[in-house]
Amino acid sequence: MPGLLQPCERPLMLSQIAFFGAVETGLIYGLVAFGIYISFRVLDFPDLTVDGSFPLGAAVAAVLIIAGWNPWLATGMAIVAGMAAGAVTALLNVKLGILNLLASILTMIALYSVNLRVMGGPNVPLLMQDTVVTWWDSLLPPEYYFLAPVLLFVVVTAIVLVLLWRFMKSEIGLSMRATGANPRMARAQGIATGAMVVLGVALSNGLVGLAGALVAQSQGAADVTMGVGVIVIGLASLIGGEAVISPTSVLRALLACVVGAIIYRLAIAFALNADVLGLGAQDLNLITAILVTLAIVLPGFRTRVQARMTRNKA
Structure with missing residues (x-):
């Protein structure tokens, strides 16, 4: 039996590539889950801007790399662009009084046109360009190229x-958590809740912009439609991770984001590659909906079963 990473026959190598490809994508979407954790869990701010800030980060990074920028600097600018998008959403809510969900939808719609402007078209290829993955490719033998991005x-x-863990334990992080938990009490304690909302939503979308930049460099292209459904993937990762790891602390909540994203991508890869299920790429949204439903329902079902077992023992 060949080892896990030993060169082997084609079927097993394809299985290895599928597995590590799912882990790679799961790690990237773990960053998206971090952002959604900040907006949905910490601030209680339903934010759909991520469907626009994700391709925005990819577009900014791709255009700057083609222009000759260092890939890491280009990725940093993608974070800044994502933060700017998030700040616009938060300001629409805080300063203009627009409902948070509606404000995020307005920004998301506007970002579609912004992304087309940034890229000068619907997509930007990064073939033959140096990216953040290029240096890591040189660390491994050619037959293990698929491990470099992982x-x-x-x-x-x-x-x-x-x-993020350190930030959430800082004074600003605690103020942000207090703003999400009880805005009225936070204001009574002298916390500028509006500023906390702007900072939190900006930070959330900055992380999503980072994820978009990494996806573009990993896949070799940025596309204006690559953000469609990102909010659903992030929520699936967040909820699924919380079903596996109880978020009793900030560190456990952040770990749940990563674990949930990896489990989600592995489940998708298994469903699409298992011939017995007969599923194809066109069933991706169906699989996502089923996984999210299970992630939402199973924790409550588990609680009811444990309560029933406790009553029976009594």
């Missing part, structure tokens, strides 16, 4: 997780 995204996700 290693890179493990490092990036771990760094972001630690930074």
Whole structure:
């Protein structure tokens, strides 16, 4: 039996590529789940801007890389662009009094045109361009090329997780959490809740912009439609992770985001590659809907079963 990473026959190698490809994508969407955790869980701010800020990050990074920028600087500018998009949504809500959900929809719609302007068309290819993945490719033998982005995204996700964890324990992070938990009490304590909302939504979309930039560099192209359904994927990752790891602390909640994203992508890969299920790429949205439904229902079902077992023991 060949080892897991030992060169082998084509069927097993395809299985390896599918597995590590799902892990790679799961790590990237873990960053999206971080952003959705900040907006939905910390701030209680339903934000659909992510469907626009995701391709915005990809577009900004791709255009700057083609213009000759260092890929890491281009990725940093993608984060800034995502934060700007999030700040617009928050300001529409805080300053103009527009309902948070409607404000995010308005920004998301506007970003479609912005993304077309940034890219100068519907897509930008990155073939033959140096990206953040290029250096990591040189670390491994050619037959293991599919592991290079996995290693890179493990490092990036771990760094972001630690930074977010530390931020949420800081004074500003605690103020942001208080704003989401009870805005009226937070204002009574002298917290500028409006500023916290702007900062939190901007940070959330900055993380989503980072994920979009990494996806574009990993897949070799940025496309204006690549953000469709990102909010659903992020929610599926967040809810699924919370079903596996109880978010009793900030660190556990952040870990749940990553674990949920990886489990979600592995479940998608299994469903699409299992011949016995007869599913294809056209069934992706159906699979997503089923996974999200299960992630929402199963924790409550588990609680009811445990309560019934407790009553029977009594």
